[in-house]
Amino acid sequence: MSTKPKFEIVRRRNPGRWVSSVFLLLITLALIDQVRQNKIFHFKTVAEYIVDPRILTGVGITLYITFAAMIIGLVLGAVVALMRLSTNPVMRITSSGFIWVFRGTPTLVQLIFWFNIAIIFPTITLGIPGFAPIFSLPTNRVMTGLLAALLGLGLNEGAYMAEIVRAGILSVDTGQREAAKALGLTPRLTLMRVILPQALRVIIPPAGNQFISLLKASSLVSVIAAGDLLTETTRIYNDNFRILELLVVASLWYLVLTTLANIAQHFLEKRVSRGFAGVRPQRQRSTATQGALAASRGQLSTSPKEI
Structure with a gap:
């Protein structure tokens, strides 16, 4: 009766990992101790104002600006993306120009521009040229800090979302469009029921990242006193x-809001990816696999010579 030799399993030692961990821990503890001993920084002030009514009001306005600007960006981005994919050259050039302008200029500059738009258009007038205006209103009464924030962030977000939506639509295989056309679906139904549901899997991750970036970028509206x-x-x-x-x-507060947005993005990505988990591109089967499949279907004939 043979006895198999027993080998002792020895874990690999990583002294560098332990040294780096202790070093980082010591640095963290030193920073915490420095902050704790600092007599200028008052932790009580942080605890006092963390739920201050004015701070909570600002949080609410920040969320309102973020969600409203994101909705504007999504709708505008979808329209601009479809224009860019259109066969009409005027629509393609117009959409490309829109993306070029709003992606190529800083968000802060756009916010200040919209806040001071009354310099160019002192009044908002509605009427027929050559006749008395039907409606006229000073621009400064309409263009408040909040409206300028929505316009600046919404239009800027629309330019980025247009490229995200366009990439999602292009990611869907052209065979899907051809199959929908063969079934007699109109272009609108093909887009709504075939293309967009599959494109969402590609659109959601970068759109979620854009939402988080927009949530942080909403702090820029403080320069126009939007109340965030x-x-x-x-x-x-x-x-x-x-x-x-x-x-x-x-x-x-920004950390709390971005953390909640990250969690929501995770579950949303998980939901739209249902049915795609584990799906991999089809690869060319090996000769042995093809032969096994043919044999199982009764399509493989063997002769004595071949054997």
Whole structure:
């Protein structure tokens, strides 16, 4: 009766990993200790203002601006993407120009431009040329900080979403369109029931990233006093001069909101990817596999010579 030799399993030692971990831990503890011993930074101020009504109002306005601008961006992006995929050269050139302008200029510049649009158009007039205006209103009364924020962020987001939607539509195989056409579906039904449901799997991940970026970029509207989270934070620390403490409060809220957005994006991606999990591109079968399949179907004939 033979006895098999027993080999002892020894874990591989990683001294570098332990050294780097201890080094990073010591640095983290040193930073925490420095902050704790700092007598200028008041943690009580952070705890006091974290749920301040003005801060909560700013959080609400930030969410409103983000969701509204994202909806504008989604609708506008879908329209511009379809224009860019159109066979009409005028639509293609117009959509390309829109994307070129709003992707090529800084978001902050666009916000300031819309906030000061009254310099170019002092009044908003509705009427027929050559006749008395039916409706006229000073632009400054309409173009508030909030509206300028929605226009600036919404149009900017529309340019980015147009490219995302276009990439999602192009990712769907052309055979799907041909099959839908063979079934007698109209181009609109093909787009709504065949193309877009499959394109969502490609559109959702970058669109979720754009939403998170937009949530953070909404802080830019503080330069036009749109009443967002950073605007309210600035107003408070201009009164009590606790700049760092209030900035920490704003940062904590942005972290909470982006974390919730990340969680929502994860579950949304999981939902739209149902039915695609584990699907891989079809590869060319090997000769042995083809032969086995043919034999199972009774299509493989063997003769004595071949054997």
